[in-house]
Amino acid sequence: MANPAYSTPEWYLQAKDRDVSSDIGRLTIYHFGFKQAAHGTLLFVPLDFSSAPRAALDVGTADGLWMREVQSSVSAPPAGEHSFIGTDINTSFFPNTVTKGITYVKQDVKDPPPEAWRNSFDLINLRMILIAAGSGAAQRAAVNEHIKLVKPGGWVQIGDCDRICPTPESENPRYHEMFACIRAVCEASGLDPLEASKMKSWLIEAGLEEVEERTAMRAVGKRNEDVELGRLGVEADLLIAQGFATGAKGLNASSKPLPDERLDSLVQDLKTELNEVGAYFPMRFIWGRKPF
Ligand SMILES: C[S@@+](CC[C@H](N)C(=O)[O-])C[C@H]1O[C@@H](n2cnc3c(N)ncnc32)[C@H](O)[C@@H]1O
Numbered sequence: 255m256a257n258p259a260y261s262t263p264e265w266y267l268q269a270k271d272r273d274v275s276s277d278i279g280r281l282t283i284y285h286f287g288f289k290q291a292a293h294g295t296l297l298f299v300p301l302d303f304s305s306a307p308r309a310a311l312d313v314g315t316a317d318g319l320w321m322r323e324v325q326s327s328v329s330a331p332p333a334g335e336h337s338f339i340g341t342d343i344n345t346s347f348f349p350n351t352v353t354k355g356i357t358y359v360k361q362d363v364k365d366p367p368p369e370a371w372r373n374s375f376d377l378i379n380l381r382m383i384l385i386a387a388g389s390g391a392a393q394r395a396a397v398n399e400h401i402k403l404v405k406p407g408g409w410v411q412i413g414d415c416d417r418i419c420p421t422p423e424s425e426n427p428r429y430h431e432m433f434a435c436i437r438a439v440c441e442a443s444g445l446d447p448l449e450a451s452k453m454k455s456w457l458i459e460a461g462l463e464e465v466e467e468r469t470a471m472r473a474v475g476k477r478n479e480d481v482e483l484g485r486l487g488v489e490a491d492l493l494i495a496q497g498f499a500t501g502a503k504g505l506n507a508s509s510k511p512l513p514d515e516r517l518d519s520l521v522q523d524l525k526t527e528l529n530e531v532g533a534y535f536p537m538r539f540i541w542g543r544k545p546f
Contacts, residue, residue, distance in 0.1 A: 259439045259501025261494060263386035266344060278347065281316050283490040284382075284472070286483060288413065288537055289323075291470035296324050298468065298541045299409035301377055304329035308336045308376040311403065313363055314383030315340030316347045321356055343386075363387050363396055371403045378404055381413035384453075390446040394456050401460050404544045410457065411541040414450040420471065420536045428524040429533040432491070434511035435498035435520070442509050454540045462542030470537045477532030488528040491535070496521050 258264035261277065289296060301308060308331070312321045321338040328336065335354070341361035342348065348358040361367065363386050378400050387396040401410055417437055419430040440447040454467045474491055478484030499520045502511055512520070527533070 257504070258443070260497025262439060262443065262497070262501065263388075263445060264443050265497070266386065278317050280490045280493050282319060283483075283486045285319050285323075287472040287474070287478075287487050287490075287535070288381075288470065290478075290480065290483060291472045291537060292468070292539065295539075296320060296327070297377075297411070298466070298539050299377060299411050299543070301409055303331065303336060305331070307331040307334035309374060309405075310336070310338045310377040310379065311371070311375045311400075312338065312340045312379045312381075313361075313400065314380070314386065315342050315358070316344075317349055318353075318356060318358065320379060320381060322353060325353070325355060364392070367399065367403055373403070373405050375403050376405055376408045377411065378409070379411050379413075381411075382415070384412065384414055384449065385440065385445050385447065388445055390449045390452070393446065393449050394452075397453070397456050398460055401462070401544060406544055406546045409541055409543050410462065411539065412453050412457075413537060413539050414453060416450050416536040416538065417447040418536070420534050426527060426531065426533050428520060428527040431512055431516065431520055432495045432498065432524060435495070435502040435517070438505060438509055438511040439498050439501040442505050450538045453538070457540060457542040461545060463545055465540070465542035467538055467540045470539060471534040472537060473532065474535055475528030475532040476530060477534060484532065487535075488525065491528065491533075492521055492525055495524050 258268055315321060318340045321340050325336065325338055338356045340356065340358050343362050345360050363383055380400060384393040384396060387393045404410055417433055419426050419433050423430045437447045454465060457465045473484065474487040475484050478487060499517045503514060503517045
């Protein structure tokens with residue numbers, strides 16, 4: 255594909271250090287949607303921040319919103335301070351303002367992390383980043399590489415989405431089509447979009463303990479009791495739908511998920527569906543502890 259679809263890992267790769275600030279608004283809306291869907295939880299792991307300084311790594315951090323929110327929600331340690339490192343391939347996401355205790359590092363999730371990071375983190379957060387590693391095998395390898403960075407007794411936390419509409423097609427025909435476009439475009443680029451349901455077993459098979467999974471449905475449009483967050487969620491999803499519908503239109507005929515005329519009308523029809531019916535964007539949060 256000459257022009258990768260907006261917000262796909264290929265798009266982020268090509269965006270590199272170009273200005274990606276247009277994406278921050280969408281990611282912020284998703285962040286608050288995920289948080290609402292998980293009843294305010296950003297930290298699923300029972301890591302005690304009050305007893306000692308903790309080191310956390312947020313992979314594919316974008317503008318570090320998850321880190322900044324977690325930092326301001328946890329207790330301060332008795333001495334010293336918690337440290338957060340956020341990595342991303344696109345440094346133009348990184349905030350210009352300095353926040354004490356937070357640093358940003360350019361790092362591709364597919365590359366081996368710095369040797370000095372081995373066994374050094376109490377927590378690693380991988381939210382909506384693993385697909386950027388590529389195939390299912392590559393995503394699993396990335397998880398295993400990041401487990402090496404966790405201290406014995408430390409935690410890995412993954413957040414990823416199913417990329418399948420969770421409600422019946424009769425209820426959300428256009429949301430089904432949006433996910434069909436997402437899957438088709440990802441698959442055409444060698445990315446496996448349906449790995450989230452396997453991630454719990456990846457952690458178990460990697461030897462992690464206390465592995466748990468929780469699903470959280472981000473409510474969009476009419477489904478959201480918070481009318482403003484629902485409205486913003488529609489805008490964010492329409493950006494995704496537009497990007498992936500355009501990407502799907504550029505696929506070979508055999509890989510196209512829908513006829514061109516349906517791809518052309520997807521965004522408008524989806525807008526109506528989300529405003530009149532609403533939809534759920536399905537997330538999974540999975541976490542586990544590295545044995546002592
Ligand atoms: C969907 S956003 C998720 C951002 C954040 N983790 C969150 O949950 O809100 C994906 C992020 O991963 C970054 N990214 C994409 N490909 C990457 C890669 N190969 N290595 C590291 N970061 C990458 C993008 O720049 C973007 O900030």
